[in-house]
Amino acid sequence: MIRLTRVELRRLFSRRLTTLALLGALAVAVLLLFSSYQQAKPLSASELSSQRASFVQAQQDWQANGPQQVKDCLAQQPQAGPAEQKAAALACSQMEPKWETWGKPTATFPAVIPDILLGGSFVLAFFGFVVGAGFLAAEFSSGSMANWLTFEPRRMRVYGSKLVAAGLGLLPVSLALLGLLTGGAWLIVGHFGSTAGTTSKMWGDLGWMGGRSVALALAATVSGAAIGVLLRHTAAVIGIAMGYLVLVEGVFGQALQGVQPWLLQLNFTSLVKHGATYYPTVCTTDSRGSYNCQGVEKILTFGHSATYLGMMAVLLVVLAAVVFRRRDVS
Numbered sequence: 001m002i003r004l005t006r007v008e009l010r011r012l013f014s015r016r017l018t019t020l021a022l023l024g025a026l027a028v029a030v031l032l033l034f035s036s037y038q039q040a041k042p043l044s045a046s047e048l049s050s051q052r053a054s055f056v057q058a059q060q061d062w063q064a065n066g067p068q069q070v071k072d073c074l075a076q077q078p079q080a081g082p083a084e085q086k087a088a089a090l091a092c093s094q095m096e097p098k099w100e101t102w103g104k105p106t107a108t109f110p111a112v113i114p115d116i117l118l119g120g121s122f123v124l125a126f127f128g129f130v131v132g133a134g135f136l137a138a139e140f141s142s143g144s145m146a147n148w149l150t151f152e153p154r155r156m157r158v159y160g161s162k163l164v165a166a167g168l169g170l171l172p173v174s175l176a177l178l179g180l181l182t183g184g185a186w187l188i189v190g191h192f193g194s195t196a197g198t199t200s201k202m203w204g205d206l207g208w209m210g211g212r213s214v215a216l217a218l219a220a221t222v223s224g225a226a227i228g229v230l231l232r233h234t235a236a237v238i239g240i241a242m243g244y245l246v247l248v249e250g251v252f253g254q255a256l257q258g259v260q261p262w263l264l265q266l267n268f269t270s271l272v273k274h275g276a277t278y279y280p281t282v283c284t285t286d287s288r289g290s291y292n293c294q295g296v297e298k299i300l301t302f303g304h305s306a307t308y309l310g311m312m313a314v315l316l317v318v319l320a321a322v323v324f325r326r327r328d329v330s
Contacts, residue, residue: 004157008165017134017234021127022173028123029177032116033184040107040192051104058097069095107193110202113185114273117206120181121213121272124174125220132166132224133237140232159229159324163317166225167218174214182206212272219313226313226320257281261300262308270305 012018043051062069073092139145139162152158189195224237231237244264253263257280260266270276279295 004152004161005164005168008161009169012131012135012165012169015135015138017138018131018169021131025123025127025173025177029120029180032119032123032181033188036107036112036116036185037188037192039112040189042192043104055097062096066096107189108197109186109189109193109195110197112189112193113182113206114209116181116185117178117209117213118269118272120178121216122268124170124177124213124217125268128170128174128217128221129224129241130238131170132221132226133228133231133241134234135166136162136225136228137232137234137237138228140229141234155325156321159321163222163225166221170217170221171214174217178210178213182210208274209272212274216268216271216309219309223313223316226316229320229324230316261304264309266300267305267309270300270302271309274302276300276305 070092073095149155149158186195227237227240228234231240249263249265253259253265260278260280266276266278277297277299279297282294282296
């Protein structure tokens with residue numbers, strides 16, 4: 001098994017699709033770091049001048065209309081208990097424009113890095129899925145799988161070695177990409193913004209987040225490889241994946257509020273960030289017949305996402321193993 005895995009690793013990294021996927025992942029990582037640069041860099045002279053002019057105008061408007069704006073704000077608050085009324089009054093009293101909240105806030109590493117790592121986890125999952133699917137599907141479409149089974153007829157050993165090789169091949173790539181994103185964001189934000197507040201506890205949380213990102217990438221790679229065995233054509237796998245993203249995640253996911261806890265994107269986010277918040281729209285009708293719709297905050301737990309994604313990956317691997325064992329490969 002170890003010898004077979006070594007052979008499969010060499011074959012994995014000799015494929016053109018693997019090279020293109022690695023270059024694509026690197027390009028997206030650079031774009032993520034560029035977004036952190038855009039977030040951290042200070043305002044230019046022209047932008048600062050424009051911001052100051054807008055701030056002066058807002059101050060003048062406040063001096064002329066501020067008391068009335070506070071009265072309107074208080075009038076729009078719903079009737080509630082004393083605590084809610086006090087909070088509403090405090091919020092309305094803080095409407096006066098202040099320069100420290102008007103200009104661009106200083107970027108901090110603890111605020112920037114979670115979204116950077118989340119983006120990196122999506123990149124790794126997508127490219128891992130593509131590499132895994134292409135690695136197995138190409139074996140069937142090219143006819144090399146039939147030739148390979150003449151040298152090693154034990155199909156489950158062949159199947160297992162290919163899945164292990166796909167996962168092991170992505171492991172150092174995942175660690176390197178996440179390290180690049182973390183180190184790059186640290187340098188960029190530290191130069192233009194601030195790294196204050198980066199405690200040892202936060203580094204520990206980032207380490208766990210990185211570990212979950214790697215686990216997600218490995219699961220996506222193995223799942224892609226299993227789907228490659230089932231469909232046997234790389235183009236078919238990529239087509240179905242893109243169709244799912246556009247139709248299910250983009251169209252039906254927004255239209256059907258009840259399916260949100262079962263969408264891959266939200267579960268990916270929940271797995272990496274150890275829980276995620278989403279806002280399904282809930283509509284109610286009052287006694288006067290008025291129709292009111294608003295987003296209601298709900299939490300998707302880490303346990304739900306880990307169980308759901310783990311079971312999905314296991315089912316795909318088992319199903320592909322059964323199909324590979326019984327179906328003709330020619």
